[in-house]
Amino acid sequence: MVQARSDFAATLLANGQVLVAGGCTAFDVNGCTTVTSKTEIYDPAAGTWKAAASVRTARYAMTATLMAGGKVLVAGGSTAALDALNSSEIYNPTAKTWTLGSKMVQPRADYVSITLATGSVLFAGGENTSGVSINNAELYNPSTGKFAATGNMTATRVEHTAVLLANGQVLVSGG
Numbered sequence: 001m002v003q004a005r006s007d008f009a010a011t012l013l014a015n016g017q018v019l020v021a022g023g024c025t026a027f028d029v030n031g032c033t034t035v036t037s038k039t040e041i042y043d044p045a046a047g048t049w050k051a052a053a054s055v056r057t058a059r060y061a062m063t064a065t066l067m068a069g070g071k072v073l074v075a076g077g078s079t080a081a082l083d084a085l086n087s088s089e090i091y092n093p094t095a096k097t098w099t100l101g102s103k104m105v106q107p108r109a110d111y112v113s114i115t116l117a118t119g120s121v122l123f124a125g126g127e128n129t130s131g132v133s134i135n136n137a138e139l140y141n142p143s144t145g146k147f148a149a150t151g152n153m154t155a156t157r158v159e160h161t162a163v164l165l166a167n168g169q170v171l172v173s174g175g
Contacts, residue, residue: 002040002049007032009064011072013093018042021074024060035060035080055089055098061109067142068119073101075123075140078109084129085109104147105138112162114170124172125157133158
C-alpha cells in the first residue's frame with residue numbers, strides 16, 4: 001500500500017479494482033492516535049497501488065459499501081478522539097471524486113453495512129459517540145440520498161458480521 005494503515009474500509013469496485021479509504025496510521029496504549037483521510041486504489045491486473053482523491057473527513061472503523069451503479073458509500077466511523085461520526089461521503093469511480101452525503105440517523109463506528117436487493121444500504125449496530133454498543137439500525141436510500149431509522153436488532157453488537165441471504169433477509173452474527 002502507499003500508506004500503512006489499519007481499521008480502514010475497502011471495497012471491490014465494478015471495474016475489478018479495490019478502493020481503500022481512511023484508517024488508523026498510528027497507535028499508542030489507548031488506541032488509535034492518528035487517522036488518515038487518504039484513499040488508494042489497488043489494481044490487481046497490474047499489481048499496483050496508487051493514491052486517489054482523499055475522503056473529506058479522516059475516519060477509521062467505518063465501511064465502504066458498493067451501491068448499484070458502482071458508487072461507494074462511506075459513512076460513520078470514528079475520529080482519533082474516539083468520537084463516532086454520522087457524516088457520509090460518496091465516491092464516484094468514474095469521476096474519481098468524493099462528494100458529501102447526508103447525515104446518518106445515529107453516529108456509529110465498528111458497525112456493519114450491506115447493500116440489500118432493493119438497492120438500499122443497511123447499517124446495523126456498532127458503537128455510539130460514548131463508546132456504548134448499540135442495537136439500532138438504519139437504511140440509506142440511494143434514490144433520495146437520505147438515511148432513515150429501521151428496526152432494532154435484538155442485541156447490541158460491535159465488530160460483528162452481516163450476510164445477505166438468498167431470501168433477502170440479513171443474517172447478523174458475532175460481535
